[in-house]
Amino acid sequence: MIGLIIKDFINLKRNIKVLGFIILIYGISSYIMKDASYFGSIFTLVFGLLMLTTYGYDDYAKWDNYALTLPINRNDIILAKYMVLLLLTFVGAVINILFTGLMSAIQNTHMDTNMLRDALIAAGLGFALVILFYSIVLPFITKFGIEKARIICILIYGIFFGIYMFFRNIIQEGNSPVAAKLIQVLEIVRENVYIILPVLVIIAVVISYMVSANIYRKKEF
Amino acid sequence: MMGIERITNAIEINNVTKHYKDFSLNQINFTVPKGTIMGFVGENGAGKTTTIKAILDLIHTDEGTINVLGRDSKNLPKDIKAQIGVVFDGSNLHDNMNAKNINFIMKNIYPNWEEKVFNHYLKKLNLPQDKIFKGYSRGMKMKLSIAIALSHQSKLLILDEATSGLDPIIRDEILDIFMEFIQNENHTILLSSHIISDIEKIADYVTFIHKGRIVFSKSKDDLIYQHGIIRCRKNDIRNIDSSFVVGIRENGFGAEVMIHSKERFKRIYQQFEVEKVSIEEIMLFVVRRKEMFE
DSSP states (O other), X not given: OXXXXXXXXXXXXXXXXXXXXXXXXXXXXXXXXXXXXXXXXXXXXXXXXXHHHHHHHHHHHTHHHHXXXXXXXXXXXXXXXXXXXXXXXXXXXXXXXXXXXXXXXXXXXXXXXXXXXXHHHHHHHXXXXXXXXXXXXXXXXXXXXXXXXXXHHHHHHHHHHHHHHHHHHHHHHOOSHHHHHHHHHHHHHHHTHXXXXXXXXXXXXXXXXXXXXXXXXXXXX | OOOGGGOSEEEEEEEEEEEOSSOEEEEEEEEEETTSEEEEEOOTXXXXXXXXXXXXXXXXXXXXXXXXXXXXXXXXXXXXXXXXXXXXXSOOSOTTOOHHHHHHXXXXXXXXXXXXXXXXXXXXXXXXXXXXGGGSOHHHHHHHHHHHHTSSOOSXXXXXXXXXXXXXXXXXXXXXXXXXXXXXXXXXXXXXXXXXXXXXXXXXXXXXXXXXXXXXXXEHHHXXXXXXXXXXXXXXXXXXXXXXXXXXXXXXXXXXEEESSHHHHHXXXXXXXXXXXXXXXXXXXXXXXXXXXX
16 A cells, blocks of 8 residues: 555656745745745645645546556555545645744744744644545545546535635624624634544544545446 | 465356446356466457456456456455456556656555566566656557566466557567466466457467357367368358358358368368368358347
8 A cells, every 4th residue: 555655656746846836936925925824824735736636647547447456455545545645734734834934034033932833723724624625525536536526626615615704704793692602612612722623634534534435445447 | 275276267257247338248258277378359349348347356247256366356355466467458557657666666565576577577678767658659558567567476467458559579579478478387368359360379268259248268279170261152052051150251253151160071071172260260250140140
């Protein structure tokens, strides 16, 4: 199975130059705007996007047909994809943290523990959101293939965004009891974020993996 | 676990049926004896690839069973899969990789991967290590797939149209490698192709599939020795016992009649000169006969 993970990373090697370019562009923009945190999470997102690229490459090469004749079983192929997702998003989050740290060092902003804590939470939140997004998307990709699943990705992204805007509006409108309740819930989530996020991510990934593996087992090539 | 030495057939296919909307595999039966090369022939769309996919458990069959190296082909254990080398029509490898990358990946997939053997084949087949596959020709990609299939102590090679679309020189080179591989009595090859001349050159057995059904699965030598063609006038056909006749091809000058049981036929009908046939001719006559009666 390690071979499958290596395969995806070798395929992505070509994208490293593009990523370097993105980091540079955002670095310059952040320097000019004197705010690193604004752009930090973009890396988690970009690395997450690479996940779709790995599916694109496999699809184009008709890799799965061949992979299934190698000494690996169908579950291995799915498991490897989830490992790649976790690794890519993790690398994205680490770069995100390094980027924020580096930018504040360059700009001579004093970074106190509170800011560090916020930066870490922001990175963790980005990580969790990307994983949650893919936990929903990967079973669709497994079922329909990357081409058809692209539209579903956009749809799910839209739903995520819609939910976010919905709650944001409620809170911004202010004084309703719903808003107060919501702020209260969010406050609880914020305080227990160290527990809630990891638990949520683990549950989502495990369920998603089981659904994908089940779909893949029945698939024909 | 049953060792490869103790089985007699590398592949056994029993009554395999698979229905699609516009195509069916019907009651497929044939075996590939260990230590032999089985040529699997038929026109495009006859069901060769579907049968091979069934053998490899890439599709779920509706009926029947398949044994590969003595085990049920469904969910083959990894140690058995590691002994099977598969080459598909088209390479299935990512365009932005090179042979070095493949070596690294396969080293981490095959427990029995042999880096030295792989490098030996790369050299022998003139495949550059650093060039990405986008720059490989079709022939090079096929040779690379074959190099992979031969680099993990395979006992069984399953090759789907591995020689089609290649020029005669490369095809010959590849056939030589297969002949070298089959020298080991525990090695077996299933080679599907619509290029009959390749099959005639190297196969021990020939299985002919037509419209999703197996027409025959026999030893190549038996097929060639048992069949013959006579050229005669159209009127002469009436005098031939129809139980000998495989098919008739009429033209302006007369008729060509393919017969089986050649030796017996020769004893009875000494007036006809019986000519040798090729596998290709047998296939054409058999298909025509089938279509006449369908």
